[in-house]
Amino acid sequence: MANPAPLINEQSPLSKVRLRVWIRLLKASRLIEDDLRRKMRDECDWTLSRFDLLAALDRVPEGLKMSDLSRRLMVSNGNVTALVDKLTTEGLAHRVAVPGDRRAFLVQLTDQGKAEFAKTAQVHEGWVDDLLGSLGLDEAEDLLQTLGHVIDDIETGGPGISQPRKEGL
Amino acid sequence: MANPAPLINEQSPLSKVRLRVWIRLLKASRLIEDDLRRKMRDECDWTLSRFDLLAALDRVPEGLKMSDLSRRLMVSNGNVTALVDKLTTEGLAHRVAVPGDRRAFLVQLTDQGKAEFAKTAQVHEGWVDDLLGSLGLDEAEDLLQTLGHVIDDIETGGPGISQPRKEGL
DNA sequence: AATCAAAATTTTATTATTGAAATAAGTTTT
């Protein structure tokens, strides 16, 4: 009655709705990210990548390997190398040897790094709170859950594995 | 009105939840975008920017000005120039004069451009449908609505205007 | 041990994007 949902989803409403979701998700994300990036630059003279890197390190006091950082931040290895190098010369982070593996090391925040991050993180949280000001608690929690499902689905079943979905196209 | 919302939101749970929402939104967005970018490159030999540009043009048959494209795609003017130049030399788009304003022109798709976009758009929709496969219709529609609110709020009340929020800090 | 493949990081060359200055056309003010 309401929706006879065709089995062939080539033209199904659902795939169109999902497409619109993606477009809107991307737009929201860019809108927020661009604004945060601009504020970071103008008001703190930081790049957003730098903030993200410090945020990742701040959450794991024992430190993270380069490859962990690369994976978590979803940026290339070379990029992490350059970022960590810069933070190191500025005294915000340092590399410490991993006992038993001379290839790798852990990147940790210095005390100065922790302190500077703490300051900026507070300001950053305020910006985000402003930008997402339209979200009430319930709405925010729903969103959190839905996005969580999407992420899990992509990370587990998703891209690399590509289970067969349909025969024709 | 409806929300007793503490005036000091510095440590309020809500701002923390919003921060988590932002982090998750960004993660989902990157996960999807990276995957689409990779597939575009590997399977179609297209950049994602190219696809986005064609998509914008496809929706507006009468054509769009460079500045419109720049605004819609949220990329710089110079970037649009370069992209349109490339599409033009490949015969997918062309510039047509705007009567009455010799500064501007409209960028339109050529027939070839429309045809090639149509093909790729179909494939693209399939990828998105897969990536967002965890979203049912209801969930997708909720998400659509919530993201719509977020976007509207940012675009109208948001960044440029910056009504005073707090004195301290 | 000697060899080989995998893992962790760095280096490199290339590409994409930006932001700012430059050019040019249109609009408003005086």
Add this chain to the structure above:
DNA sequence: AAAACTTATTTCAATAATAAAATTTTGATT
């Protein structure tokens, strides 16, 4: 109609990110 703005686009130099190759170390197999 001159001067001063604003808008539309392009050019250009600098930045940031990537992908791929190179280095070094580890772990496993023979």
